[in-house]
Each structure stands twice: as structure tokens, then as C-alpha cells.
Amino acid sequence: MNSTQHTPPLPYYEDVSPGTGCLPPRAWAPGSDAARLSLGGTWAFRLSPTAAAEDDSFARPGYDASGWGEIPVPAHWVLHGHGAPIYTNVNYPFPVDPPRVPTENPTGDHLRVFDLPGDWPTSGQAVLRFEGVESCARVWLNGEELGTFKGSRLPHEFAVAGLLKPSGNVLAVRVHQWSSGSYLEDQDQWWLPGIFREVTLLHRPAGSVADFFVHASYDHVGGTGTLRVDAEPGGGRVTVPELGLDLATGESATVAVEPWTAETPRLYEGTLTTGGETVSLRIGFRTVLVEDGVFKVNGHRVLFRGVNRHEFHPVTGRALDLATMRRDLELMKRHNINAVRTSHYPPHPAFLDLCDELGLWVVDECDLETHGFVDLDWRNNPVDDDRWTPALVDRAARMVERDKNHPSIVMWSLGNECGTGRGLSAMADWIRERDPSRVIHYEGDLSCADTGIYSRMYAPHAEVAQIGARTEAPWGDAALDARRRELPFIQCEYAHAMGNGPGGLSEYQRLFETHERLQGGFVWEWIDHGFARHTPNGTPYYAYGGDFGEELHDGNFVCDGLLFPDRTPSPGLIEYKKVIEPVRIEGDGSGGTVRITNGHDFTDLSHLAFSWRYEAEGVAVGSGELAVPPLAPGESADLKLPAPAATAPGEETRWTVEARLAAATAWGEAGHVVAWAQLPGSAAAAPASVTATGAPRRGGDRIVLGPGTFDAATGTLTDLGGLTLTGPRLDLWRAPTDNDNGASWQPDERYGLIWRELGLHRLQHRVDAVDLADRELTVRTRVAPAATDVGLTAVYQWTADGDRLRLAVSVTPLGEWSCPLPRLGVRLGVPAALGAAEWFGGGPGEAYPDTRAASRLGRWALSVDEMQTPYVRPQENGARADVRWARLTAPDGTGLRIEGHPPFWFTARRWTTEQLDAAEHTPDLVASPDTVWVNLDHGQQGIGSQSCGPGVLEPHRLLVAPAEFSFTFAPLG
Known part of the structure; x- marks a missing residue:
């Protein structure tokens, strides 16, 4: 007897449909005068x-839920003590067997009376x-099932008029963490289930209005706008x-009209x-x-100075309030950002209202x-499987129909x-048929067969x-390749802002401004997705992938934003603001002229x-207003600066010209x-030399030269005018940045x-000689790592004039080096009490060779603690250029003054580079009770963007080569 094996139908959370029972999507209409609750x-x-652990009896009126817990809505249950977040970038955190999901499928039942x-x-x-x-819901009202839906970041509506009662309405929602929809939602972010x-x-x-579509075009030639509002049903005004x-x-x-x-x-x-x-x-x-x-x-080329933005809050996850959304946009506007890509889902609709209002x-x-x-x-990829097409088109329709009336949306x-x-x-x-007034974007298809713009991620500068x-x-089909070459180009993701960086922004921006086809891009990304947590002793820090016991995770790759999780701007955002300024200010101050160019x-x-x-010397000796004509976009003007104030001979002088908002704006x-x-x-005079007046004197295990005392065996400076010191000696290492480690x-x-x-x-440092001459102490060393024959000779030449010590360092490479250096300079330890820093140089924030556009020459003062940049995963930071x-x-x-020639990179911190390197989170950094560690660097390797993008450009690499540099040390107090 033959038997036929029947495969049972898949449960609703595993079938490939978008859901059941939902009303057709429609426009977001927060301004309706109809009642809402x-x-x-x-x-x-x-x-x-x-x-399937529980049946659906909880949805029936009269169900006793007194033994349940409570949760706020909106919220993610994993942020309220029920399970834990999971972070993956690419990999699904479950077996890939579409559309099936694991039996272990956390399911949250929600009840609201x-x-x-x-x-x-x-x-x-x-x-x-x-x-x-997120990610699949089944809904009941007063015991009647309304339907199911998937599409986590999209709206869904149910008709309920016949089910409502004046009081005691029971709304029940069952939410599954995993569903077939999860295969369509593998965005680089935390998996966070819930309402x-x-x-x-x-x-x-x-x-009432079932739906409406505002068509408001602008004719830039005639200065007129044409308005038509289609509505369903018709008959409105x-x-x-x-x-x-x-x-x-x-x-x-x-x-x-005036255009938007x-x-x-x-x-x-x-x-x-x-x-x-x-x-x-x-x-x-x-x-x-x-066009062309x-x-x-409105007839004008647009240059996108953009960011990718995930929705994130360090406490509430993707449940954002209006104030947080507005704060994000105000920060963008204040940092010259003019565009947002809503990676990788439609944002809360109120965010788009704010984009309309503030202008992005x-x-x-x-x-x-x-x-x-x-x-x-790409085996079994749902986007190339016809069974999934209804779900895909449903997602597109729900986005377009909800958001179609926003003028800010251009793609x-x-x-x-x-x-x-x-x-x-x-x-x-479907989108082209519904809304031909906007351009369609997609990065993942180099043929651009379905798009109106050529988009790439992390294309290197040369390309x-x-x-x-x-x-x-050339690429692929000749006809499609030819069509693609006629399209405008954007980088939908570039300049990966993970940890210290990104570098190379200025070089990208010059390309965007040079070639008409290059219309800018969107930095990845806006904010670090670190969750606020505390150590057992109460020290705050931010958690990232792996901190919640995930079986599979991608570590701190989720912390790759221009904002720290608390929305404090990172040095990367300060740099980006400077690079994308919509006004160019250039000139030769010594010639008394400045050129202003309008880049709007x-x-x-x-x-x-x-x-x-x-x-x-970093101190203002004159200031005033500069009369600039109201230049049109693209226009420039050369202006005369006033006669400079008199300064002392040999002082370094500099003009600073600023463009400021003349009146307050909404942001x-x-x-x-x-x-x-x-x-x-005027250029600075050459640094005053230290005239060698003192002779080194050996006494027992010490050598004394001017105000300094040295170890006689190693030639190491141990004391300067009563300050106990460690070093200085040659240092090459820095705690690798995320971009150093690369992808x-x-x-x-x-x-x-x-x-x-x-x-x-x-x-390892080997002392080859400690030589005393008439007015000079010379220490010859070899510096090299174990197990290789490459290294450096470092010769330290010390002289003194009675009050100051001068150190001249000469470095010569040994062997065949195949890589650049992280840094080249000296490290020394000073007493921990020396916790206040002041300097004349770049500031106020950190800078590196390819992240120094925002570094402004001046006199700056910060505590050593304030000089640290608290990257979520600790790494090299804090250098001043x-x-x-x-x-x-x-x-x-009391203290120490250091003068360098040529100008140097200055870093000071209360832990060693090795301790910084070993730290995984900020509480791992424990301040030394005895020492502030100071790096005085002749050179630094650039930063690049290689945590996901290109590495360090050639001009910013610290190649191994002979070098000479000097420092003068003087005790204070």
C-alpha cells in the first residue's frame, strides 16, 4: 500500500507572505483632526x-494575566530584562534555511486593556x-484575530470599528523574534525584538481621507510651482x-513660489x-x-554631504522619542551635513517631518x-526567488505610500x-510606476539596471x-555599461567612522568638488551603537557585540559612528564638519588677501x-569684521585683510577667518x-638653541648634566630639576585603531x-654606548623587536645650558623594512601630579596626518584626562598636531616645559600604550597613581578608513627612513 507524505503548511511566522488582514498602506498624516488614542x-x-510554547487563550477577554510581568510600549523586551540583544553584521544568528526559523524562537505576548x-x-x-x-506580529482585539504582519520598520493597520467597546477593550499582540521576515532584515545592527x-x-x-498624494513641482526657469493633491476618495478641497x-x-x-x-x-x-x-x-x-x-x-547640481543613520539610543535601542530625533538633525545641520540615507529601513515617520522642516x-x-x-x-537569496516577490513589493509599497509626501525625500x-x-x-x-518624480537608488547591482544613479560603497580614491x-x-553588458557611465555617481557609504577616524576625508571631498559627476556621499555612520552599562562597582561603559553572551557576533563593528552613544560628537564628526564646509576660505595671509568661495x-x-x-604665538592681537559680498553659489571674491598689528620680532603670526550665522536659525x-x-x-623664528655650557659629570651610578640626572649604565634621564622622570626613549608602538587593524x-x-x-x-632596547664628551652626553642604542633582524639605531645627544636640557635624536633604519611605522618619537613618564596640559599647536581636539583638517593652531589648555578620546573600544587617541x-x-x-623642533605630535595619558592596547572597554583603563605618560612624536602613521574602507593614502604613511628631531626640556616652578 502506497502512502503519500503530506507536508503541513508553514505557520504564519514562517510563510513568505507579508501577512494577512492588514489594510492597504497610506500616507503618514499626523495633522489629521480626527480623534486618536x-x-x-x-x-x-x-x-x-x-x-508554540503558549496557546492563544491570553487574547480572550477575561484572561487572568496577573502573574505576568510588565513592559513599556514602545520598547524592546531584551532591554528590559527578558533575554539579551544580539549583534551581527552579515551572518544570520540562526541556520540559513529560508523561510524556516529555529524552534528556539523567543516570543513575547503583550496585553493592553x-x-x-x-x-x-x-x-x-x-x-x-x-x-x-520586530519581527512578526499576530494581533487580536477583544478576542477576535485581526491578522498578522511582517516588515519590522514599516506601518501596518487593521480595521477595528466593529470590535470596539466603550471600556475594557483587550488588545493582544504576540511578537516573534524570528520569522521569515528576519531573512529580509539582516541589516548591520542589533537584533532587538519587540513593539x-x-x-x-x-x-x-x-x-475621511483614505489616502492622499501631494505633487508639488518647481520650475526653476519661471520660478513657479505647480500643485496637485490627489486624494482617495475624491471630492475634497x-x-x-x-x-x-x-x-x-x-x-x-x-x-x-519659493522652492524647497x-x-x-x-x-x-x-x-x-x-x-x-x-x-x-x-x-x-x-x-x-x-539631466545630462x-x-x-530645481535645475541645480546637488553635492551630498551626507551620513548614514541607523535609529539608535544607548538605553532604548530603536525606540526613539521626538526630542532625540530633533537633536540628531540639529547636530547634523550644525556640522554642515545636508543629507541622510536612512540605513537600512524607513525611519520613524516623524524624523522625516523634521527633515522637511530643518532641511536635509x-x-x-x-x-x-x-x-x-x-x-x-547568494544561494536561495529571497530577492531572486519569485515566492518572496509579494513580500518585497509590499515592503516597497509601505515605504513609498507612507513617505511619499515629504519634499525632503529625493531618492x-x-x-x-x-x-x-x-x-x-x-x-x-512598482516604485517607478507609483512615483516617477524621484530617482531610484540601489548600490548592490553594478549594472544599474533598475536605478537612476550609480552608487558604490567604499570605492578607493583612485577609482x-x-x-x-x-x-x-568596463563592466558586464556593454549597453548597460554605457548607460551606467552616463549616470551620476554617489558613495552611499564611505569613510568608515569606526573608532579613531575616518581618515582621507579631505581627499574624497576634493574629488567630489572637482568632477561634476561625483555628487558626494554618505559617511558610515551617524552613531556608535553601544548600550549603556555599568561594571559591578558602578563604572559606566558601553557594551558591544559579544558582551551579551552571543554565540555569534561581530564585536565592536557596531560602534562605527561619528557620535559616541551618548550623542557627544567624536573627533571624526568635528573633522567631517571642517572638510565639508559650504564656504571655502583660502589665501596668503602674508600677502594680506583672502579668497572667499560660496560652496552652497x-x-x-x-x-x-x-x-x-x-x-x-596663538594669542589674538587684533580682530574685526570682514565685509563679504552676498556671493551666489559657486562665486568667489578676493578681499583685502586689514594691516596686521605690530608683533614682537620672531613671533609666529596667523590670520583666522570665520563664517558665522548672522542670525539664529531653527538649528x-x-x-x-x-x-x-x-x-x-609671518613665519616663526628658528627655535632658540641651547648653548652647551655645562659638562656631564659622572658620579657613581649617576651622570649629572645641567638640571638633569641620568642613569650612568643606560644613559636614561631619571630626574630633571627635582622631577622624577622615566625616559625619554624611542617609541614606535601605538594601540592599533580599528582602522589600523583593517578589514x-x-x-x-x-x-x-x-x-x-x-x-x-x-x-627591546640595547644600550651600545654611553659617552661623555666635554659638553655632551651621547647615548647610542639599538631598538628592535625579537625574532627579526630589522630595527633602528637611535642616538640620543644631550646638552645643557644650566637651566634646560636639549635632546637631539638621530634615527637610522636597520634591515629591510616592509611596512610603515605606527609612530616615531620618544616616550617619557612624568609625575602624576602634572595633570594640567597647555600647548601652542594644533587643537583643541586630536589630529593625525589624514584627520587634521579641523586642527586649529592656537594656545590650548586641558587636563590630561580631558585630552583622552573615550572610544568605545579603547585605542590610539589624543594626539595633538x-x-x-x-x-x-x-x-x-611645578612642572615641565617641552619645546620641539620641528613641531611635534603631543600625547599625554595616565596609562601606558600597552595598557591602552590591552583594554577592551573604557573601565579597563586604570589611571596610574604615579605617572603621566607622554609621547613626543616626530611622525605618526595616518588613520585611513580600512575598518571597512580604503587604507591610509601614500602621503600619510610613516615610511621607515632616517630622521632627526630634537626637544628641549625645562623644569617649571
Whole structure:
């Protein structure tokens, strides 16, 4: 007897459908006058280990949930004591067997009992709306199942009018951490299940607006805007009082308007009124198109000075409040950022309202990434499997329909790192049919078959230059290759902001400004995703991948932003602001002229006030306002600087010119610095030499020279005018940065690993001679790592003039070096009491050879503790560039003054480089009770972006070569 084996249907959370029971997607309409009831707050909560551990009886009215716990909504349950977050970049944290997911599938049951307000309308319909649930939800109201849905960062609505009661309504939501939708949501971020955006009950009056589409184009030639608002059902009216418009829905009108741009976010207030509802409109007139191979808005080329932005908060995860969203955008605007790519999903819709209001270009990206299939050669990739196409198109539709009325959105992005496939083409076709007014973006298909823009990630500078000249290497189909060459180019991700860095920003920006085709890019990314935690003794730190016991994780790769988790700007953001300034200030201050160039795309310079300051040895000796004409975009003017003030002979002078907001804006106060530059004045006189007047004297195990005492056997300085010192001696090692360690998939050499393999972290110092001459102490050494014959000779020549010691260092390479050095200089230890630093040089923040654009020459004062940059994973940080002299002092005024020639890199910290290297989190760094460790470097290796992007450019590599440099030490107090 033959038997047929039947495969049972998959449960709803594993089938490939987008869900059941949901209403069609529609536009975000926060300005409706219809009644609404927020269902946020405290919900009853129960977590089960599997999807089937509990039946659905909890959804029935009268169920006793008194034994359950509680959870706030919006929230992620893993941030409230139920399970733990998981961080992976590419790999799925479960076996790849689409659409199946593990039996071990944490499932959170949520219960909310609510009453309707007394004035809730008794007629009309009602809709239950979910803004975001990860990753699959099943919903009941008063015991009746409404349906299921997937698409975590997308809205879903259910019709519920017939189920509502005046009081005692029971809303039940079952949420599964894993579902078939998880295969479509492999974005580089924490896996955080839960109801993490708002849940709202919306009244839908009879005759209300089902959906509406605002079409507001701009003719830059005639200066007119054309408005048409389509609505379902028809029969409504649209009014824009400021423009004198009163139109029927579907009717067009053309009037003179001020256009919307990211620089001038002009919005017109309007209303859409039907028989049952009035919806507020904020209308921005603008037109997007690709013309002659250039992306344009309102007829003008746009240069994106952008960032990728995940939604993240160090306490609440992706559950963000409006104040946090506004703070993000205000910080972007204050740092000259003009564009956001919503990596890699549509953001909270209120964020886009703020982009409209404050002015940012937006690439709105679909909630789609299948990156985990890349290591499987894209086998079974859902975007090339027709069974998944309805779910993919549903995600595209929910994004477009929700967000279509935002003027800030200039591109729709199909998703991220999904390979290629028919599903993506279906999404592109649907979007193009629904909204031909915007450009479609997708990076993962070099053919650009479905897109209107050529987009890449982390293309190195040399290739970007070729792309700018349209001479890049051919690819694939000749016809598609030719079409791609005619498209504008952006880097949707570049300059990986992980840890210390990114480097190479200035070189990218010069390329973007040189070639019309290159229209900028989006730094990866906005914020470090570190969760706020405390050690057992209460010390705060930020946790990253692996800190929650994950079986599979990608470590601190989740901390790769321009902001620290608490939204403090990192040195990388300060650098980026300087590099992308929309005003160029250049010139030769010694010649008394300055050139001002307007780099804005749309606005003249009338909103800025310019000032100058003349400084001698870092101290202002004159200042005033600079009259700059209201230059149009792209225009330049050469201006005369005032006659400089008299200064002492030999003083180094410099002009500082600033462009500041002339009046307060929605995002910045009057006087906020938008752009600045320093122009050379008179060069400094050569440093005063130390005339050797003292002779070294040997006495027992000591050598005395001027104010210094040395160990007679090693020639090491141990005391300077009563200050106990350790060193100085040659130092090559730095605690490798994330960019030093690099990424395995990048072709550049990973120098952090090479340095460690070579042994530069464990150098051995051999003293070959300690020679005393008439007025000089010379110490000859060999410095090298074990197990190799490469090394350096270091000759230390000490002289004194009675009050000061001068050290001249001569370095000669030995053997065949195959890599650059991390650093080249000397390290010394000074007493821990010397905790106040002052210096004349670059500041106020850290800088390295390829991250020094924002380093401003001046006199600066910080404590040693304030000089540290608290990267989430500790690494090399805190160097100040171009230092002429530095002082370290104790509260009683005693201390040490150091002068260098040539100018040097100055670093001071309360732990050794080796301790910094060993630390995994900031609490691992324990301050020495005895010593401040000081590095005085003749050279530093650049930073680059190789944690995910290109390495250090050749001009910024610290190649092994003979070197000479000197320092003068003087005790203070």
C-alpha cells in the first residue's frame, strides 16, 4: 500500500507572505483632526522560549494575566530584562534555511486593556495602527484575530470599528523574534525584538481621507510651482492661504513660489478637507531629475554631504522619542551635513517631518537586506526567488505610500546588500510606476539596471577619480555599461567612522568638488551603537557585540559612528564638519588677501557674517569684521585683510577667518561657526638653541648634566630639576585603531596586524654606548623587536645650558623594512601630579596626518584626562598636531616645559600604550597613581578608513627612513 507524505503548511511566522488582514498602506498624516488614542504605556508581558510554547487563550477577554510581568510600549523586551540583544553584521544568528526559523524562537505576548475616551465618536470607522514591530506580529482585539504582519520598520493597520467597546477593550499582540521576515532584515545592527514604535487607535470619520498624494513641482526657469493633491476618495478641497489657492483634489494650479531645498527648507501650510476630516499639509515645491548625467534639484547640481543613520539610543535601542530625533538633525545641520540615507529601513515617520522642516536631502531606504546570503554565493537569496516577490513589493509599497509626501525625500532606495534578483526589479518597477518624480537608488547591482544613479560603497580614491572622469573599467553588458557611465555617481557609504577616524576625508571631498559627476556621499555612520552599562562597582561603559553572551557576533563593528552613544560628537564628526564646509576660505595671509568661495548649491552668503582675528604665538592681537559680498553659489571674491598689528620680532603670526550665522536659525544660534580657515602670517623664528655650557659629570651610578640626572649604565634621564622622570626613549608602538587593524575583505595591507606580527609592541632596547664628551652626553642604542633582524639605531645627544636640557635624536633604519611605522618619537613618564596640559599647536581636539583638517593652531589648555578620546573600544587617541611647545604642570605650579623642533605630535595619558592596547572597554583603563605618560612624536602613521574602507593614502604613511628631531626640556616652578 502506497502512502503519500503530506507536508503541513508553514505557520504564519514562517510563510513568505507579508501577512494577512492588514489594510492597504497610506500616507503618514499626523495633522489629521480626527480623534486618536495612544495605546503606549505599560503593557502586561510574558516571554516564551518558542513560538508554540503558549496557546492563544491570553487574547480572550477575561484572561487572568496577573502573574505576568510588565513592559513599556514602545520598547524592546531584551532591554528590559527578558533575554539579551544580539549583534551581527552579515551572518544570520540562526541556520540559513529560508523561510524556516529555529524552534528556539523567543516570543513575547503583550496585553493592553484600554477604555475609549468619553468623547470618542460613535459613528464612522476606526483603525489600529502599528508603526513598528520586530519581527512578526499576530494581533487580536477583544478576542477576535485581526491578522498578522511582517516588515519590522514599516506601518501596518487593521480595521477595528466593529470590535470596539466603550471600556475594557483587550488588545493582544504576540511578537516573534524570528520569522521569515528576519531573512529580509539582516541589516548591520542589533537584533532587538519587540513593539518598538507607537501603537495608536485612529478614528476614521465617514468621508475621511483614505489616502492622499501631494505633487508639488518647481520650475526653476519661471520660478513657479505647480500643485496637485490627489486624494482617495475624491471630492475634497485643498487650500494654501499663503498662495491664495483653493483647489479641488486632483486639480492643478501654477503660482509663483519659493522652492524647497535642504538649504532653504521653505514649507507652505495647507489643508486637505473632505466631508469628514481635515488634514494639515506642509508643502515643499521642488523637482528632482537626472539631466545630462547629473543629479539635479530645481535645475541645480546637488553635492551630498551626507551620513548614514541607523535609529539608535544607548538605553532604548530603536525606540526613539521626538526630542532625540530633533537633536540628531540639529547636530547634523550644525556640522554642515545636508543629507541622510536612512540605513537600512524607513525611519520613524516623524524624523522625516523634521527633515522637511530643518532641511536635509533624504535617501529613504526600504526595510530590506539579505547580506547573510553572500557567503553562500547568494544561494536561495529571497530577492531572486519569485515566492518572496509579494513580500518585497509590499515592503516597497509601505515605504513609498507612507513617505511619499515629504519634499525632503529625493531618492527611493530598494534596500541594501541584497545581491541582485527579480524581486528587486519588481520593486523598482512598482516604485517607478507609483512615483516617477524621484530617482531610484540601489548600490548592490553594478549594472544599474533598475536605478537612476550609480552608487558604490567604499570605492578607493583612485577609482573615484576615474569614475569622476567617466573612465572607470568596463563592466558586464556593454549597453548597460554605457548607460551606467552616463549616470551620476554617489558613495552611499564611505569613510568608515569606526573608532579613531575616518581618515582621507579631505581627499574624497576634493574629488567630489572637482568632477561634476561625483555628487558626494554618505559617511558610515551617524552613531556608535553601544548600550549603556555599568561594571559591578558602578563604572559606566558601553557594551558591544559579544558582551551579551552571543554565540555569534561581530564585536565592536557596531560602534562605527561619528557620535559616541551618548550623542557627544567624536573627533571624526568635528573633522567631517571642517572638510565639508559650504564656504571655502583660502589665501596668503602674508600677502594680506583672502579668497572667499560660496560652496552652497542654492543660497548666497547673505545669511553669514565674516570675521578675522590676527594672532601672534596663538594669542589674538587684533580682530574685526570682514565685509563679504552676498556671493551666489559657486562665486568667489578676493578681499583685502586689514594691516596686521605690530608683533614682537620672531613671533609666529596667523590670520583666522570665520563664517558665522548672522542670525539664529531653527538649528543654530547666531554666531554659530559654519566655516573657518587659518592663513599664514609671518613665519616663526628658528627655535632658540641651547648653548652647551655645562659638562656631564659622572658620579657613581649617576651622570649629572645641567638640571638633569641620568642613569650612568643606560644613559636614561631619571630626574630633571627635582622631577622624577622615566625616559625619554624611542617609541614606535601605538594601540592599533580599528582602522589600523583593517578589514579582511579590503585589499590594502592591514598594518595593525603586521605591526603586531613584527613585534613592534614588544621592542627591546640595547644600550651600545654611553659617552661623555666635554659638553655632551651621547647615548647610542639599538631598538628592535625579537625574532627579526630589522630595527633602528637611535642616538640620543644631550646638552645643557644650566637651566634646560636639549635632546637631539638621530634615527637610522636597520634591515629591510616592509611596512610603515605606527609612530616615531620618544616616550617619557612624568609625575602624576602634572595633570594640567597647555600647548601652542594644533587643537583643541586630536589630529593625525589624514584627520587634521579641523586642527586649529592656537594656545590650548586641558587636563590630561580631558585630552583622552573615550572610544568605545579603547585605542590610539589624543594626539595633538603641529605642537611648538607644551607644558605639564601640577597644582602647585611645578612642572615641565617641552619645546620641539620641528613641531611635534603631543600625547599625554595616565596609562601606558600597552595598557591602552590591552583594554577592551573604557573601565579597563586604570589611571596610574604615579605617572603621566607622554609621547613626543616626530611622525605618526595616518588613520585611513580600512575598518571597512580604503587604507591610509601614500602621503600619510610613516615610511621607515632616517630622521632627526630634537626637544628641549625645562623644569617649571
